[in-house]
Amino acid sequence: MLSVQQLRKQFTSVLAVDGVSFDVPGGSIFGLIGPNGAGKTTTIRMILRILEPDSGTVTYNGASFTKATRDILGYLPEERGLYKKSRLIDTLLYLAELRGLQRSKARVAVMTWLERLGLRDAAQRKVEELSKGNQQKVQFIGAVLHDPAILVLDEPLSGLDPVNQNIFKDILLDLKQKGKSIIFSTHQMDQAERLSDALCLINKGRVVLGGTVRDVKKRYGRNSLHVDFDGDGTILNTLAGVQNVMLYEHSAEMELMPGVTPRDVITLINPHLDLRKVELLEPSLHAIFLQTVGGLETAPKGKEGVA
Amino acid sequence: MTKILVIARWEYMEKVKSKIFLVGLLLTPLIMIGMGVLPTLFVSQEDEHSRIIGVIDPGGTIIEPFTHRMQTRYLLKNRQPNYIVLPLAVGTGINVDDAVADANRRVASDQIDGYFFFQGSGRDSLIEYRSKTVGDFALPARIEEVLKTIVAEQRVQALGLDPAVLRQIAVKMDVRSVKLSAKGEKENAGFERVFLSAYVFLMMLFLLIVTSGQMLVRSVIEEKSNRIVEVLVSSCSPTELMAGKVLGLSGLGLTQMAFWALIGVAASLQFGMQLIDPGHALLLVVYFILGYLFYAAIFIAAGSPLNTEQEAQQITSYLVLVLILPIVLALPAMKDPNATWIKILTYIPFLTPTMMAMRIPIQMPMLWEILLTIVIMLISIAGAMVAAGRIFRIGILSTGKSPKLKEIFRWIKNG
Incomplete structure (x- = not known):
């Protein structure tokens, strides 16, 4: 089990991470969510020993990482890139050897993974000749080649088409079956909701929400009304008795105010729209996220510098 | 490890395996050989065809002996005379102005290669050899020598003496500068050879440091911009990463040097000239390596906080200016290798390797100077590597705006 305890990191002018703690048991996927600049990347970097925390500990099965044991980590950084001019096989062998794998064993692992991701014939090609999606696959291979016990993935699915997203998801679930501790960060709440066993929401360097997905949702109770409809839904924005309305083309999710029943709301909607489906559910992770961090998620994506 | x-x-x-390396590897010696050898080759190139030299000799006193001597003394490879003398206007009756105008026209229309106007043997004078090409140093010298002999003979004869006296009183004396080694032994080194070898080694060191320094900076920036650096430093420490880079690129530099040295040896065997003696070469290799490591640290320190190639190019061009300084100083240093200012410059670590590369072929510095500079370099390298390591550790993970100099100094201090 990977255990992160009270991590804290102060940069010159900002307190980037302020007492973050969570556990990731073996054989589970942990989602790290939060708006940009919340401290996700800094937390990840401290787990990986790229940055030294000011205080707090990161332990695996009770022991902290040393030079010798850090090779059980695998890492896929957020902004992707590889050595453009180098051949695929050379790049992957290099990354594997850096993780302490012997060259002969590395070769076997590289070929197995290339085969699995349909890139076997590209082994001798240069990275720059590959499509972006395929480059992302290569990077992913670089992170898992040495069979790490802990896998840290920063936005692993962004930029992938649905087919490749599925391939990656299957691989992640497979690795989970094999008992790995997997941490991934994401902005996309539906991904976090579908993939992770447990998650934590970080905002301004602090954990504002944490636990299993079910626990988190339960905390908010069944007070979220999901409706499908025909017609112009803008009327829902001005509806009495509900708040935090998320309006889509032909569906909407809204939070009932205390004391308001679904029947009250339906009565209000009926004169204006043809309802096709009405459900009272737990709020989606997306709604919880917006509620907790106050719409920050839609802020423009910026760089998370460290200096 | x-x-x-x-x-x-x-x-x-x-x-x-990269193209840039291969091009640099092959092109650099070609450029060096080109710069060193080609001009001398062209200058000392012998004529392939006879040249026609016109003579205007109003006195009519030198035309005959001049023609005889020029045509018999200088021959082409095919035994034909190198110079054919064409009397343009000879004798007292000629109009000098017309003759000169006519000669100019002939030169212009390439009927003759050039001409000169001999005013008379009565007094010493300046003679102009007029031609379209003035780059040929040999011909005026030859004309001068032949004319001097003729005029001297005529003057001796006018005094009523036997021209053979000339040979008896002729003074043959050359003054030549001969280089002495530190042990006081004579070394057979002419100005050109010393100058050339000093220059060649300076240029090689310069090119080696600049190209590999740029490679170092470029590889750091590439890894920063594609974020591979994060993967790397999660697998190894930044210090290991830096050491690995310096080691790898030093190996590259040594490969380059070995290859060039091979070419140099081959070239010197081919052209029969010995550029430098082995003892010097060994010492130069030491300074090569020292300079290389020192600048590797400087390049890492300068490059790792940067984020774009453009910024990197700016920084490297400043470093190039520092490196090129000894090349500018080579000529004055040859004149007076013991000048105090040259010695002082030698002890500035930025300049030590190149100053030494320049000084060793010119005049071997004293043993204590060599030992002292090596110690200074070793200390500087150690210091620069530690500072570079501290900058590197933070610099490689900083993105966005490049840090200010003040900030970088804080990194070094807090490291």
Whole structure:
């Protein structure tokens, strides 16, 4: 089990991470969510020993990482890139050897993974000749080649088409079956909701929400009304008795105010729209996220510098 | 340790396969040989065809002996005379102005290669050899020598003496500068050879440091911009990464040097000239390596906080200015290798390797100077590497705006 305890990191002018703690048991996927600049990347970097925390500990099965044991980590950084001019096989062998794998064993692992991701014939090609999606696959291979016990993935699915997203998801679930501790960060709440066993929401360097997905949702109770409809839904924005309305083309999710029943709301909607489906559910992770961090998620994506 | 080797091998193998390296490897010696050899080759190139030299000799006193001597003394490879003398206007009756105008026209229309106007043997004078090409140093010298002999003979004869007296009183005396080694032994080194070898080694050191320094900076910036650096430093420490890079690229530099040295040896065997003696070469290799490591640290320190190639190019061009200084100083240093200011410059670590590369072929510095500079370099390298390591550790993870100089100094201090 990977255990992160009270991590804290102060940069010159900002307190980037302020007492973050969570556990990731073996054989589970942990989602790290939060708006940009919340401290996700800094937390990840401290787990990986790229940055030294000011205080707090990161332990695996009770022991902290040393030079010798850090090779059980695998890492896929957020902004992707590889050595453009180098051949695929050379790049992957290099990354594997850096993780302490012997060259002969590395070769076997590289070929197995290339085969699995349909890139076997590209082994001798240069990275720059590959499509972006395929480059992302290569990077992913670089992170898992040495069979790490802990896998840290920063936005692993962004930029992938649905087919490749599925391939990656299957691989992640497979690795989970094999008992790995997997941490991934994401902005996309539906991904976090579908993939992770447990998650934590970080905002301004602090954990504002944490636990299993079910626990988190339960905390908010069944007070979220999901409706499908025909017609112009803008009327829902001005509806009495509900708040935090998320309006889509032909569906909407809204939070009932205390004391308001679904029947009250339906009565209000009926004169204006043809309802096709009405459900009272737990709020989606997306709604919880917006509620907790106050719409920050839609802020423009910026760089998370460290200096 | 093994991770350092893995990184070093990667850096070495990837760079050694790159086109830039191959081009630099092959092109640099070609340029060096071109710069060193071609001009001398062209200058000392012998004529392939006879040249026609016109003579205007109003006195009519020198035309005959001049023609005889020029045509018999200087021959082409095919035994034809190198110079054919064409009397343009000879004798007292000629109009000098017309003759000159006519001669100019002939030169212009390429009927003759050039001409000169001999005013008379009565007094010493300046003679102009007029031609379209003035780059030929040999011909005026030859005309001068022949004319001097003729005029001297005529003057001796006018005094009523036997022209053979000339040969008896002729003074043959050359003053030549001969280089003495530190032990006081004579070395057979002419100005050109010393100058050339000093220059060649300076240029090689300069090119080696600049090209590999740029490679170093470029590889750091590439890894920063594609974020591979995060993967790397999650697998090894920044210090290991830096050491691996320096080691790998040093290997690259040594490969380059060995290859060039091979070419140099081959070239010197081919042209029969010995550029430098082996003892000097060994010492130069030491300074090569020292300079290389020192600048590697400087380049890393300068490059790792940067984020774009453009910024990197700016920084490297400043470093190039520092490196090129000894090349500018080579000529004055040859005149007076013991000047105090040259010695002082030698002890500035930025300049030590190149100053030494320049000084060793000119005049071997004293043993204590060599030992002292090596110690200074070793200390500087150690200091620069530590500082560079501290900058590197933070610099490689900083993105966005490049840090200010003040901030970088804080990194070094807090490291």
